[in-house]
Amino acid sequence: MKSLLAAKDLRLTPQREAIIKILLSKRNQHLSADDIYLLTKEAYPEIGIATIYRTLELFADLGMVNKLEFGDGCGRYEFNEGQEGHSHHHLICEKCGAIIEFNEDLLEDLEEIIARESKFKITNHCLRFYGYCEECQAKM
Amino acid sequence: MKSLLAAKDLRLTPQREAIIKILLSKRNQHLSADDIYLLTKEAYPEIGIATIYRTLELFADLGMVNKLEFGDGCGRYEFNEGQEGHSHHHLICEKCGAIIEFNEDLLEDLEEIIARESKFKITNHCLRFYGYCEECQAKM
DNA sequence: TTAGCTGCAAATTATTTGCATTCCG
DNA sequence: CGGAATGCAAATAATTTGCAGCTAA
Numbered sequence: 001m002k003s004l005l006a007a008k009d010l011r012l013t014p015q016r017e018a019i020i021k022i023l024l025s026k027r028n029q030h031l032s033a034d035d036i037y038l039l040t041k042e043a044y045p046e047i048g049i050a051t052i053y054r055t056l057e058l059f060a061d062l063g064m065v066n067k068l069e070f071g072d073g074c075g076r077y078e079f080n081e082g083q084e085g086h087s088h089h090h091l092i093c094e095k096c097g098a099i100i101e102f103n104e105d106l107l108e109d110l111e112e113i114i115a116r117e118s119k120f121k122i123t124n125h126c127l128r129f130y131g132y133c134e135e136c137q138a139k140m
Numbered sequence: 141m142k143s144l145l146a147a148k149d150l151r152l153t154p155q156r157e158a159i160i161k162i163l164l165s166k167r168n169q170h171l172s173a174d175d176i177y178l179l180t181k182e183a184y185p186e187i188g189i190a191t192i193y194r195t196l197e198l199f200a201d202l203g204m205v206n207k208l209e210f211g212d213g214c215g216r217y218e219f220n221e222g223q224e225g226h227s228h229h230h231l232i233c234e235k236c237g238a239i240i241e242f243n244e245d246l247l248e249d250l251e252e253i254i255a256r257e258s259k260f261k262i263t264n265h266c267l268r269f270y271g272y273c274e275e276c277q278a279k280m
Numbered sequence: 281t282t283a284g285c286t287g288c289a290a291a292t293t294a295t296t297t298g299c300a301t302t303c304c305g
Numbered sequence: 306c307g308g309a310a311t312g313c314a315a316a317t318a319a320t321t322t323g324c325a326g327c328t329a330a
Contacts, residue, residue, distance in 0.1 A: 011304050011309060033294075048312040053295060055310095069209045073320080074294060091260050102254060114242060114269055120231050122271035129254055131262035151284060151329050173319080188287040193320060213295080214319060 004062050018044045019055050023065065023079040030068055030076035030099060068126075070099065089127040095136035144202050158184045159195050163205065163219040170208055170216040170239060208266075210239065229267040235276035 022039045023031075031039075037052045056077050059065035068076045070092065081088075091100040107125060115122050132140070145152050162179045163171075171179075177192045196217050199205035208216045210232065221228075231240040247265060255262050272280070 009305095009309080013304070013310065015311070046312075049294095050296075050313080051311060067211070069211055071207065071209055071215075075211075091254065091258055091262075093260070094263070100258065100260075102258065107250075110247075111269065114231065115271075118231055118240060118242065119274040119277075120233070120240075120269065120271045121277050122231075122269045123234070124270040126266070126268045126270070128266045129251065129260065129262045130264040130266070131255075131260045134259040137259075137261050146330090149284075149330095153285065153329070155286075186287070189319095190288080190321075191286060194285085 004064065008062075010058070015040075015044060015047050015051050016055055018047070019052065019059075020064075023059075023077070027079055027081070028101060030070070030078055032074045032076055034074070036077065072097075089129070091129050091131070091133075093133035093136055094130050095132050095140075098133050100133070144204065148202075150198070155180075155184060155187050155191050156195055158187070159192065159199075160204075163199075163217070167219055167221070168241060170210070170218055172214045172216055174214070176217065212237075229269070231269045231271070231273075233273035233276055234270050235272050235280075238273050240273070 018040050019036060021043070022036055026039075033049070033052050033056060036056070037047070037049050040047050040052065056065060056067070056075075060067050060077075064080055066078050066080050068078065068090075070076060070090075088101045088103045091102060092098070093100075107127065111122055111125065114120065145156075158180050159176060161183070162176055166179075173189070173192050173196060176196070177187070177189050180187050180192065196205060196207070196215075200207045200217075204220055206218050206220050208218065208230075210216060210230075228241045228243045231242060232238070233240075247267065251262055251265065254260065
């Protein structure tokens with residue numbers, strides 16, 4: 001990732017490193033900017049929230065990070081695994097808010113059909129299922 | 141929809157009617173709360189933005205309206221067509237921001253697999269493809 | 281009549297921006 | 306050294322809330 005930055009005359013500052021570490025240590029989670037701010041503060045107390053936002057935007061542009069929105073009023077970020085790796089997908093419980101990931105990638109065919117019909121050049125997709133998780137079903 | 145409201149002791153006020161009309165007249169668009177506010181104001185100038193938000197949330201709870209987020213910093217709303225009607229999906233151009241709908245519903249099988257494996261009770265889903273529309277491809 | 285609604289203004293929350301200062305390469 | 310990057314505080318923007326007055330059923 002250092003090379004990703006260097007390629008555009010960007011710098012690897014301690015703040016950026018700290019943020020990367022947090023993101024790496026919380027893989028498979030969906031952190032809000034504020035979550036990341038608080039966590040990063042532990043290792044680097046002087047950091048400001050603006051730096052968090054600026055850094056996350058930068059990382060997202062570089063493809064190192066994915067920004068997600070689950071409709072809870074704030075953006076959520078995660079480290080972007082596998083470069084080309086088609087994004088994993090999410091199961092969201094509408095009762096307790098649990099977010100579970102899964103990795104089936106059965107969308108290729110559908111993607112091809114859509115691309116052909118719409119003449120879109122598709123670069124990515126986002127698939128989510130909403131419903132009730134096992135536990136919440138039990139409680140109902 | 142009057143009955144939907146009545147069933148919960150809710151009222152069909154002129155404000156709510158005005159908002160429904162706007163939503164109906166702008167099917168297949170994805171209006172922000174502010175868009176809806178400005179449009180509704182034309183027919184009902186005294187309306188306040190808070191009423192717009194409260195009404196949209198209510199309608200979404202009742203299933204009359206879908207709230208969407210496209211990552212542009214604000215929620216977007218659309219009239220919910222076909223009750224059971226599995227939501228249509230979106231193609232989003234990352235260059236010009238165009239949002240195109242399509243209605244293939246080839247997700248049933250996938251949904252079933254996911255439901256079985258995860259023990260989730262799936263009630264809805266959201267599928268989006270990101271990429272470049274025909275026009276933007278031409279310009280590149 | 282009376283609970284549900286409304287408009288307004290003030291309060292929140294998430295995110296962005298301006299700027300003087302600091303620091304990586 | 307010089308442009309990038311940072312922290313801070315102030316500015317935006319979207320959405321929510323409190324409340325006193327209004328109104329649909």
